[in-house]
Amino acid sequence: MTPETLEQIGVIAGAVLTLFTFSYLLGDNFLYRIAIHVFIGAAAGFVLLATLESVLIPWLSATVLSEPFELLRLGIGLLPFLFGLLLVYKGTTRLSRLGDFGLVLVLGVGTALALLGAVNGTLLPLVGNTARIFRPENAINGFIGLIGTLSVLVYFTYVGLRRLSGEVTQFLPVRFIGLIGQGFIAVTLGATYGLLILSALTVLSGVLADRIFILIGR
16 A cells, blocks of 8 residues: 555545544534544544653663663662652552652642743743833823733732721722733733634634645546
């Protein structure tokens, strides 16, 4: 079987699975479930192969299987597998405390890395870009951005006054600024949703055009 034949089979299979996926518009049916099962199975197989080839094998080659043999390198190489074993114990009854230790360790390291990435990659560049906006030629945009940021922060502020009846109410200025922030949030979500729809339609039209061109051209 030639590579061109395999490519044509793949194109036809992709077109059929795409139609199976669109059949969900008519309701939940077995064609849609077949497409979802194929997608999940292919994704799981791809993730497994990518993990083996890009993570596990290079890690073992650089630590456990490397020459010359060193005890420290061996311990470092086996350390992630020890944490994985502790996570497996989380599903048991007697050894669940060991699983808690592995879970806390993984969550702690993941949270620290995510926080560091958010601060260095998002917050600091955002603050710098916001500061550069306040120029004479961009004064209006900077003013609108400042009002939007402050009003949204006030909208998510839950500080209020507890009355004798037990009801918690916010001060009138806080509620008014919060309404402005709510308006900014609605506009942002609406614009984001519209851009997502346009992007999805663009990708869909491009994929369908390529599939139709390949099928008709051959």
